[in-house]
Amino acid sequence: MLRQIRWVxxxxxxxxxxxxxxxxxxxxxxxxISGSGLILGMxxxxxxxxxxxxxLSPVPIQTPETAELEALRSQATPTQVQILQDVTRxxxxxxxxxxPALERLGITxxxxxxxxxxxxxEAVVNxxxxxxxxxxxxxxxxxxxxxxxxxxxxxxxxGVQVQTKAVSQEKVELAIVTA
Numbered sequence: 194m195l196r197q198i199r200w201v202x203x204x205x206x207x208x209x210x211x212x213x214x215x216x217x218x219x220x221x222x223x224x225x226i227s228g229s230g231l232i233l234g235m236x237x238x239x240x241x242x243x244x245x246x247x248x249l250s251p252v253p254i255q256t257p258e259t260a261e262l263e264a265l266r267s268q269a270t271p272t273q274v275q276i277l278q279d280v281t282r283x284x285x286x287x288x289x290x291x292x293p294a295l296e297r298l299g300i301t302x303x304x305x306x307x308x309x310x311x312x313x314x315e316a317v318v319n320x321x322x323x324x325x326x327x328x329x330x331x332x333x334x335x336x337x338x339x340x341x342x343x344x345x346x347x348x349x350x351x352g353v354q355v356q357t358k359a360v361s362q363e364k365v366e367l368a369i370v371t372a
Contacts, residue, residue, distance in 0.1 A: 196212055199220075199246045199248075199283050199327060200241075200244050200250060200283070201220055201241050201283075201302055202246060204237045204238070204240045204241030205237075205241035205245075206236065208233075208239075208241055208372065209234065209237075209238055211232070211233055211237060212230075212234025212235050213230070213234070213288060213314075213329065214230055215230025215231030215233070216230075216231045216234075217229050223322050236319050237255070247285045247286050249284040249285065249287050249289070249355050250287055251280065251281045251312050252281060252290055252311070252312060253313075254281055254314060254315075255312055255313070256314045256316075261317050262316070262317055265321065265371075266315065268322040268369065268371045269322050269324070270352045270371060272349050272353065272354055273322070273353070274370075276326075276369070277313065277324060279291070279316075280313055280326075281313070288307065289307045289309050289310065291326075294348070295307045295308065297348070298341055298344060298348055299344075300333060300337075300341060301333070302332030304332065308328040308330035308332075309330075310326055310328055310341075311328065311364070312327035313325065315337055318356070318368055319370065320329070321352070321371045321372070322371045323370040323371070324368070324370075325366055325367070326366070326367045326368075326369070327364060327365070327367075328365045328367060329364055329365065330363065331362075335357065335358070335359040338365050339357050342355050342361060345367070349369050353369050353370060353372055354370050354372045355370075356368045
């Protein structure tokens with residue numbers, strides 16, 4: 194439940210209301226409580242603005258619901274479920290989704306740029322449940338992705354197989370398929 198809250202939309206309005214009420218009462222009758230409301234409101238506003246600057250929006254999920262997929266969804270590994278939950282919620286402090294995983298796997302360009310996750314979907318791949326991640330990856334070639342398939346299989350495993358394929362010159366699909 195708390196993972197789905199967009200904290201920016203909590204801190205900014207609460208801070209603005211507290212600051213306005215505290216400031217209004219401070220002008221009319223300055224007391225410790227009205228001054229505290231003003232200061233606390235300003236802190237909440239600043240915190241909300243800081244969160245807004247570090248906010249990473251959820252990746253849109255593009256899963257067509259089918260009976261076959263619904264039946265295979267129970268095969269999803271805990272890692273697949275965790276990835277799906279993580280990338281479909283607001284995150285703070287990362288420049289791209291799955292940034293720690295991409296760094297550990299060595300999937301960065303020479304300029305230390307990470308591929309950007311632009312889409313995710315659940316799919317039936319070879320009669321098994323698959324989580325397909327679509328990356329915009331202009332600085333990391335499909336050959337470089339394919340060299341990392343065994344490493345990614347061990348990283349996202351056990352019980353999965355990783356497959357990569359080029360969608361276009363700059364897009365790569367990474368399928369994490371239950372084994």
